[in-house]
Amino acid sequence: MSVDGGAQRLKTEADEPGWEVDPDDDWGVAVVATVGRQLRLRREAVGMRAAELGAATGYGEDLIYKIESGKRIPRPEFLDKADEVLGAGGLISAMKEDVAKVRYPKKVRELAKLEGRAVEIGVYECISINGLLQTPEHARALFEARQPAYSRDEVEGLVAARMARLSVFGRSPAPSLSFVQEEATLRRRVGGTMVWRQQLERLLEVGRMNNVTLQVMPTQSEAHPGLSGRIELLKFEDGAAVGRSDGAFNGRPTYEPKQLRILELRYGTIRAQALPPGESLALIEQLLGET
Template sequence: MAEAEAQSQEAQSQSQDPEAELPEDNDGARDFIRAVGKLFKRARERAGLSQQEAADRLNYGVDMVGSVESGRRVASPEMLLAADKLFGTGGLLTAVIDDLEKARTKARTRHPAWFRVFARLEGKAVEIHEYSTMVIPGLLQTESYARALYGVRQPPFSKETIDTRVADRLERQKILHNWPPPKASFVIEESVLRRQIGGREVHRGQLLNLLRAAELPGTELQIMRTDQPEHPGLTGPFTLLTPKGKSQLVYIESHGQNRLITDAEQVRLMAARYGSIRAQALNFRESTELIEKLLGEL
């Protein structure tokens, strides 16, 4: 108990460290990002394309296109270059690239206070390993899935809070697309893949997104079968994180309560536990085959 209290105090002291705080949101930057989204949408509509058609031809997910148009996500320079050509805007979209990148920097997302320390460390991670028992890991969620999750929260969030939380979650996912990417692995309980959060179509989109994520460089995905009756992960989900230039740590979260474990011996034991979990889960090929099978059943 004393050790747990000491670790809780350590996490709280980290949260109070000014250097650990993420920058405050900048309303002007947010307004500019939303304005660019409206411009993107207008250009798409003038080109006579639906969101799905534009997504297919740009080689992006329709959720991404919708998020850019609503100002929840910032279009990458590559996306704007491709869209400018596809929509025939003659450089109108590419002209905002430099300013949009500056706005992205200013409009760093604001996570809940209790999550900020972890989010800051995750953004600098060279290794991320997560075992998930209830929902798809945040770094692998689609926008629709994340929105459905926040939508069932009790007591309920306001629409504005849900929009902010969803945007924050999508922003975190950029780390898997960095180069070089972090070494990332995810072990997900099979029951999570069978729970149709948000309904059938949201569920289908989420399963497809897992298959896309499994193809990312540096990312490994495994499924723990429900018929695996005994394994060391039965005590609950956790994340192993290694920030660049720092020692590995463990993050545990449940019902809005979080804990960062930095004690070297406890981290070692959790890392060993994760290794055992991976050894008992389906391998990569078996895992993707199971996801494809579940998709075929929808």
């Protein structure tokens, strides 16, 4: 199979960081192995070599073999192209949803699942910008600062996982989202000036959404119930709820009504002490203007 006179450079592993299979994720390993086996069986059934499939999809032969052997997570767009090239009639493309979930660590998948069901989400953050509010560049800078350091592949996988959670903003009907950020988290120039500016612009964009309330807790405020750490509350359509706080119940998620009332009381007090939404956005605009 010719490929534009051989001028096209095919993707290799180095071009696809962050798409390795976590060997400790049994479900993920099983999904990727199943997809790879079906891809190989279909390719062999139509009499196509791995190199030919690679050329048709823009992937190197070695990368095709790794996908087929269950050692690499295929991108959704690759599955679509492979389905078309192999004439699979949608059977390969149909596996995209499960494959997309596999890329994200188990803890992230569980969190994203809860956020995807929640009708209300409330978060107080005192250390860093909340993950749902971060830009990819900001998230990457945070992960790259970690010690001991993550590998390049790990960083890219973690960034992709965090960005996948942002689908909560595109849900319909939209959930009610509220965030309280400590002022100090907005002043830390994570990733440098340009990344910081982009992050402030993203906060303004999100803060102006109809279903979002964004507040800032000024550094000069008096003591409040959030000084012991992060608080997160999620409520669901059936009346159930889950909450977590760094400063309560050993930091573990809780579903107990009594414990949830304590977290709700603390979060409500924090929101009452924080700047109102309009003043909060004005402060973020002021910080942006200072760059």
